[in-house]
Amino acid sequence: MSDLPRKAVTRTAKLAALPLGFAGRATWGLGKRIGGKSAEIVAREVQQRTADQLFKVLGELKGGAMKLGQALSVFESALPEDVAGPYRAALTKLQEAAPPMPTRTVHGVLAERFGEDWRELFTEFEDQPSAAASIGQVHRAVWHDGRDVAVKVQYPGAGEALLSDLTQLSRFARLLGPLVPGMDIKPLITELRDRVSEELDYELEAMAQREHAAEFEDDPDVVIPGVVHQSDQVLVTEWIEGIPLSEVIADGTAQQRDRAGQLLARFLFSGPARTGLLHADPHPGNFRLLPPAELPADGTEEQAGGDGMWRLGVLDFGTVDRLPGGLPGTIGDALRMTLDGDADAVYAMLREAGFVKESIELEPDAVLAYLLPIIEPAQADEFTFTRSWLRSQAARIADPRSPAHQLGKQLNLPPSYLLIHRVTLSTIGVLCQLGATVRLRDELESWLPGFLPEREPDEAGAEERTAEGYSAQDDTPVEV
DSSP states (O other): OOOOOOOHHHHHHHHHHHHHHHHHHHHHHHHHHHTTOOHHHHHHHHHHHHHHHHHHHHHHHOHHHHHHHHHHHTTGGGSOHHHHHHHHHHHHHTTTOOOOOOHHHHHHHHHHHHOTTGGGGEEEEOSSOSEEOSSEEEEEEEETTSOEEEEEEEOTTHHHHHHHHHHHHHHTGGGGGGGSTTOOHHHHHHHHHHTHHHHHOHHHHHHHHHHHHHHTTTOSSEEOOOEEEEOSSEEEEEOOOOEEHHHHHHHOOHHHHHHHHHHHHHHHHHHHHHHSEEEOOOOGGGEEEEOOTTSOTTOOTTTTTTTSSOEEEEOOOSSEEEOTTOSOHHHHHHHHHHHHTOHHHHHHHHHHHTSSOTTOOOOHHHHHHHHTTTTGGGTSSOEEOOHHHHHHHHHHHHOTTSHHHHHHTTOOOOGGGHHHHHHHHHHHHHHHHHTOEEOHHHHHHHHOTTSSOOOOHHHHHHHHHHHTTBOSSSSOBOOO
16 A cells, blocks of 8 residues: 655656656667567557556556546547557556555544544444545445445645646646547646646535535436535545446446446536536546446346436536536537538637637638537437547547648637536547447437527417417417
């Protein structure tokens, strides 16, 4: 077990080993080539060694290093299949498992925050963590009233480590580019750094989780564990038992994958509309697939009624985007206009919203051609998200010779959309990992402002009267 390395010089040295290690492996690979090994075999060995070092360094450092690793893990679907394997295994480990901190450190934090008699709050407490993440680890316990709980303990020095890591990582962000083709990693690191204080504030996290738990309390599809107790470095919530989404990705049935994907899309779009908050950390480690309430956690799929009864458990509300009015209507409006093929209207809206700067002039038809492949999932009643589809999108945008690459470089992402953009891309990455077939339009029509055209008041009233049994033209009753 390992404590969180706290000295900046130690952490910087470990992070600096990533690019230096890559250079060393490239030299080693060249030697192997000279020695007669094929390029394919050498490349695979270099990739495996790189992946192993990536997990070792990012996982051991926890903090910002692991946070970046988790953020990148959802994009492994975009990697070419022949190189994805080693990175997939290494990055997936970062979603739920990192080297834990020593038991004595955990007990020290609990004693400092809950008092020396902290054990009286629990009838049971498991010293072995059930999960270790970027700034804290989770222990299973039984609260003094008999409830099973998850106890999240923040690593001492986590704030200092987060800032130090993210500053250092930004200096060689370009070297990490091959992990996510078509994506500029530096803005991602900047955005993670900007939210350090929020990530460390367990009071804010408890507030966000309470709001979600209250709103989704009786929801048949989404389960949010309630908050039991909270202090500066410790957060106690109800324990939920289920299948980690990473296991569904690896070994789930088609029905489980589709159900998980549908509920993930529903939560992404319904959360802001229902709570005014956007859950902003959608990597698989933060989701569970739960059987119906009346079944035990190990209930079979047949008992769960096939694909229609599994529920989605959502964890970790440490990073949220506050959207009091829900998702911006500009997103739904632009999506609808793009689907309608109205290039001029789309271009005008993007310019007005700041996606096209005043100093830039683009061809509306070229902008439409850039957007249409990306929004393909919204064009049909249902869409199957696949790794090959995401790879094709990444390749189209990453290729410097492509028109999409050239146009994309000229577009701007307004600051207020940064987190929404990342969460949407991350969710798409998870859906592609699942290989889920999703009725995305259903969720867009139900929850995304602006996606459905606004009806004239008379039209809406006529529809309501017809639904109540009256003619749309007058108040004459009709048969229904």
